[in-house]
Structure formats: structure tokens, C-alpha cells
Amino acid sequence: MSDLTLIQNADWIIAWDESSKSHGYLRNADVAFKGNTIIHVGKSYGGKPDRVVDGRGLMIMPGLVDIHSHPSLEPSWRGIREEHGVPEMYMTGLYERSVAYGRDEEGERASMEVAYSELLLSGVTSIADLSKPYPGWVDLVAKSGIRGFLAPGYASARWTIRGTHLLDYIWDEKAGLEGFDRALQLIDKLPSHPSGRLSGIVYPAQIDTCTESLLRDSAAAARERGLPFTTHCSQSVLEFQEMVRRHGITPVQWAEKIGILGENATLGHAIFIDEHSWLHWWSKRDLDILARSRTNVAHCPSPFARYGHMLEDFGRYRRAGVNMALGTDVAPHNLLEEMRLAAILARISAGDINTVQTADLFHAATVGGATALMRDDIGRLASGMKADIVLVDLKNVFMQPARDPLRSLVYTAADRAVRDVFVDGTQVVKSGRVLTLDHADALARLTEAQARMEKDVPNRDGLGRSSLEISPLSLPLLAQ
């Protein structure tokens, strides 16, 4: 089937200008796609469409590329995670939560369906899904209709906490190797998946939980296959301190030393680099290392902003030559809101309104992510690109006045104005509703799974605390 769809006479189109390698606005123009490929972006398409969408009152933009997300995990923490952090661990709650909260497979599936619904509703058409593999994962990604870059995670160690605050590691190198093996088996099968929309990312989970050889072998496996590689690196003060104690150099410098950086590598989240103001490390090399090695940074401002952490700063990294991509590392999985937060935090950190422009963030959320995924056929509206397309409703009250519709979208309306979404030429969101997943049903299952998860917390937490003790409600529960 290769129907030809024409979106005719759209008020605005965010079109890709190949000559300047940047996005630009087109007024009153058409987008046509046939099957899964865009065949025309411009004025007055002359061909014969099978289907016409009236473009008046719409902005047409490329589907967004989310470079870093944990869909099977994060939604289950809604209401738990937003202001949970351990002050004695330099504010991060990552380690305490990872130890205290477990998930069952049912919960992981429900969590993922919720996350994918949120992603599609906010205009994301490509997702890097960093998950610990679970039964049904691959099929669920395919079912959602999204373009999935699956990153099955594995590690040689897991985090534990001694006493109240001391991060420690329980090493099991064999488990790491077995996980690596299973991940490669899964990844190698993805290209032949009937959906045609799935591929893999090699993903040793964290720089501090993987042995040097596991990281090296993972990077080699990715290079052999021509696949992207990702890991968490420079994501917390404790990780930084751990790595400098182990190696005497920063996590980024060690990553460079062991040869895992490069054009195909994406680091989540490269916040705590040597120059970060919280670290007081002596060197000033990390940013240059990232830029010269053409390593990509997966920037996910929300989870860190909640702890009081920020990257210093998006604009400076970009000017240094680092390819910046955006991700939704937390619920809500709303890449439009992440763009807004990324802009605000960069300006706060730099004290400079001009450190980033909205165009830079849109570039990161589309082409930046595509580059990190080694793809030049997504994140852009141009002839020959994949038909990953978002229709934004300019009549939405939050979009008006729509003098500059991208600004209206990023700074005000966000997902509220996302009307329709196409991935690979197939519609997955219609009138603000997900067509491929049962969002409401998934939420009901997630609510039950969260209750099971919370009940189990005292058995997992080293201090035997309840979930309410670890993360109290925001307001007291009154008796009457």
C-alpha cells in the first residue's frame, strides 16, 4: 500500500533547508507523502493525492526525536519522584529510588504504554528506549506505531546504599557479560522486525556500573554493526567522585581514555563535567573532549532540575561544537516541555538570554537526535525523508496569537495543540488521541502496579522504610 497523502495549503510548515542545514518557516505551502516517505514540501503540489488534509489553520512540523527515555520505569514514579532526593547524596534520589522501588513485568508494560502515549501526544515520532528488557517489550514498541530505537540495558554491577547515604556497588561481572550477550541477540533481530521501524542501540547502562572491558566490548560491538552506542556518564556528583577516586580522572576523560567516545556515542547526561560549578575539579578539558570526539549529549533537563541540578549550559556546549540532543528522562514524557525547560535553564545558568535560541532547541529535538541516532532521514521535513509528521492546531487557544507558532508551541501550548501525528506515513495520533495504544487502560494498570511497587518498598529499602517515609505526600493527609 502506498497511498499518497497531501496536506494542502498549511499556514505554516517547519521545512528543512538542506543548503543551510537548518529548519525554516514556509508559509501557505503543502506537504505530500507517499507510503512512508515525504515526496514534496513546498508550494502547490501538482500530483494526484489519494487523500487530502486541509492544512489551513495548521502548522506542519517534523516529528520529534527523543534521544533518551526510560518508558518502562519512569511513569511508575509519578507522585513519588517529583521532589524525592537525598541531600547527603548531593540531592540525587537516583540511587535510593533504584534500590527501594522494584517493578514487576506487568507494571513495566503498563508504564511503557503510558509513556509512549505521552510521547506520541507531544509529537515524538522517534524514541531511544533505554530499558531493561522484559517480555513483550519489542512487540509493544512496534504496536505503538513509533519509530523505536531499542536500547536493552545491562551492567556489571548494581548500586546499593550502605547506611543512609553511602553509594556502593555490588559487582557481578558474569551478569554483565550475559546481559551484553542477550542485548546483542535482541538488537540483531530488530532490523528484520515486520514493522520496519525498529533498530537497536548498544547500551551498557552506566559508566560507574560497567567494567572497562564491558564498556570497550560494547563500543566495539556498536561500531562493528554501525549502531549507536549510549551510556550514562557524568550524571551525578557521586558518580563523578566515584570515578575520580577510581581513576584520578573525570568520567568523560576516562570514557575517552578507554575509547568509547565517538560520533556514534551519546552520553546521558554529561552534566557533571570537570568545569561544572559543583565539582571544583582542576581540569577544563571535558567539553573539548566531547566536541572533538563528536560525541553526542542527551540533555534531559527535567529530572535534574527537580534535584536542583543543571547542565552549564546548553548554549555553551553547542558553541563548543557538541551535538546536543534532547530526551525525556522522566514522566511526563513531554519533549515540548523539555525544550522549554532546556531554554530556561540554559539562560539561567548562563545569565544570558542569547545563550540559546528556540531554533537551537528545535534543532536538538529533531536533527540533533537524528544525528545521535546516525540517521539523516528523520527529524526533517523534506523530500525523501521519512513521513514522520506532526500537525499542530493553530486554532488552539494556547497557540494564539500565533505570530511565531513554534514559540507559541514551545513556550505555551505544548502537547495541547498537537492534533495529529504520523509515523512512517501512518497516523498514530488523531485529534489529540492515541490510536495505537489504550492510554486510559494503561493508566489503570499502572496505578495498580504502582500500589504493588510501593507495598514492596520496606522489603527492598536498606533501612526498611515505607514509600511514604521515603517520599511523603506533598500535603498532610487530614483525618477529617
Place this chain on the structure above:
Amino acid sequence: MGRTVIKKADWVVAWDPKESRHCYLENADLAFEADRIVYVGRNYQADTGAGDETIDGRGTMIIPGLVDIHSHLAHEPINKGYTDETGSRGLYNSNLYEYMPTMVGDEEAAPWQTRLAAAELLMSGVTTVVDLTIPYPNWIDTLAESGLRACIAPMFRSARWFTRNGHVVEYDWLPDQGFGAMEKALELLEIAENHPSGRMSGMVCPAQIDTCSPELLQTSYREANKRGIRWQTHAAQSLPEFHEITRRHGLTPIQWLEKLGVLGPTTIVGHAIFVDDHPNTHWSTARDVRLLAESKTTVAHCPTVFMRRGMALCHVGRYLEAGVNIGIGTDTYPHNMIEEMRHVGYVSRLMAGHPRATTTADVFNAATIGGARALGREDIGRLTAGAKADFAVVNMKHPLMQPSRDPVRSLVYAAADRAVSAVYVSGEKVVADGRPLRIDFERAAGEVNAAQRRAESRVSERDLVAHRSSEEMSPLTFEKH
């Protein structure tokens, strides 16, 4: 013994007992008898009796002898030219773990280092010093011979720190040795208290918060209280130590001391730099300075050794405003208390970003009555009848003192020790014409120089990281050709 009267000093920094503060007196007299001051004021009228001596004070300023509450006389002089600009990058530029342990004087060097440091201290107007030293034979006699008033602080600890790679500090724990060393230290304190010079005293000094077991910290604190004497330790002096204590206890070094119950008016903390709200620690709380103030703990502030590697307490003005008692120490060569005072003022202002953060009066107070309060003494650090006759005579004619509109400023910001012509401790003149009378300064310098050559030859065996030579550890400023 008769009285000595210094008449018509151009300036006297006198104590105003009503207001409990220093003030300037012009054209004033100071009289002392034996070890006590008997008069400070204008127009000393008493009859001059037999054996009395009158000194012409014109062209001088009399200031109280300075009180130095933190110094390592037997350890630091040998480091000159070696640790001036060393620091481990992998240990947040601290000098303590990789470099300091490699330059160590032998036993023969110890008394000469003490004499050299004591000479420098006296020449810069110090009359009382707290000497934090690992005990060596004849330490107390050596100190007493110098003429200084000294409070010995024999250091003991449960562990030795070391680094094998320049980015991890390790601890070699020997808890029993810590208690054994404490017992020996307590015996030394008895000897000091009963020393015939009458100028020796002692305090209890578990060396560092990270090298002493909680039991040793608490037991030693009780021993100090039992004896009614002071207690001093190093805490919050480096980021590696801050990280170590927060990892061990989930509390900052200052909070850990509070939890152990060892903060209080008899406690001195050297150096309380890396507190929870210091800009380099990024800790979650902002209580440490308040804990120090509320417990009436004294901070021994020694900016020079830290500023050499880019570290600074943030900042003295803030600590003072919070109510912390601040004393000053010379934690490194040169043992020049007046230059240390200058650094206190400058560094505080740099950290605060304004010139009002610490006034010269604040600095002078810290170097006199702040230190005296730390030691629980009301008879030193001030010029008033009844106080010890511990004072320095400053030559107002020295070119660096002029213009002399405000002579303490001229002294602190320009002349320093160069204008200190005489120093008296307990009424005994121990510095004359700027030279120490009881110490062979030149010989001490020569002996420490020779000791440094011997110590340099042992650097490579003491360097656990890579057995580097002295020149590799700390390259010379210029290459030798």
C-alpha cells in the same frame, strides 16, 4: 625588681576595660613590674625608685604581643621552597596527602626548626604560640629557651593517612596507638604546666578529625575538660576530608564534631574552611557556621597555607558576624604573624567581594583577644594594668611605617616585622633591635637548611605514588643550568 616605664610612646594600642576593646592612646606611657603591666595611660606619675628603668618611647608604638593559636614549629620551617605551590590535582589541590608527608625533618632537625620558627614568630610580635607538634625530646625546654609563652599541643591520632595514586586518600588505622600517644601527650602537658619558666602550658590535640576514632576524639575531649584546658583538632581543612567525613557519617565535619559533643568554648578547630555552605562543598545544609557560633567554638584561621593552593575560608567577616570566635595562626613558613594578619584581611575581602568584610580592627582583635579567648586567658593579648607584660615595640621611624596616620594599618599592610624593634614576654626583653636575644637565628636557619638537604634525599622513598625525587615532586622555579 624595679619597674620599667616606657614614656611618651607616640602611640599605644591600649585596652579599654570599660568597653572591652582596643583603642589608640597618643603620647602615652606603659609601666610594668616583673611579669605584669602596672600602668597604661598618659602621664605616668609614680616616683621613680631605685632599680627602676625609664625608656624613651618617642618614635615608637606599643602594641600587645600577638597570640598565635595554631602553628607547627617543629615541622613547617623545612618546607620552605618545597610546598609553596604544590597540591594534588586529584585531591582537589590539597597538599596534605601527597606532598606534605614527603618532606620530613629528622629528629636532629626538630629543635632547630622550633628555634627558627620561634625566632620568626618573636620578630613579628608574637608573644604566645600554640605549638601543634609531634613530640620530640626536649621539645618543651627548646620552646621555653626561646622566650616565647607557649601552649604545647602534642598531636596524637589513631590513623595515618597516605595516598598511593594522588587521587584516593587511605587510612592506616592503629587505634591502640592513638590512645597510647594520648597518654604520653597528657604526661607532657603536666611537665609543661610545671615548667620552671612559668610560660609553658598545654592543650589536648587529637591531630585530625579524619585520623582519630570517635572514641579518641571524645575521650581526649573529656580529658581536656577534666584538666580545665583547651582542646584542638584539624577539621574541615580539605575537600577530600570533607568528602571522607560526609561519606563516613552523612554529616559535615563540623556537624560530626557537634554530634560527638566535642564543640564548645574550650574547643579550637583548625581550620573550619570547608563548612557546609562554603562555595566548594555544595552540601545540602547551611548550619555549620551557626553551630560553631552557638557552641562558642574558636576557629584557628591560617589563610596563608591555603591561599597558596587557591583555597580560602569564606569568609572571616561572615564568621565574625555569626558570632564565631576567630583566632589566627601561622600554619606555615614564614612564621610571620603580621603578614598572616594582612592575608586574613585581604582574603576575606576577596571572598566577600567588598572591603568592609573584615576591618583591620577585626583582624587585630583576632590576633590578640580572639586568640586569648581561645586559650581562656584574660591576661594576654591586651595592654592594661594587671595583664602580662607581653608587648611589642614598633619603630615609628621605619620608612615603611610612614606616613603613619594610622600606625596599625602601616604595620599590617606595609612594614610588618621590619618595624618590630623590641618584644617583651612576661616583662623580659626577648627581641631587641629586631633580633631575637635568646635564639641564634642564623645558626637555626643554617641547621634547617642542612636538614632540608637531608630530608630532600629521602623524598623519593617517602613518595608512595611514584618514588619521585624532590625536584620531580616540586620542580624549581627555574631550571638549573
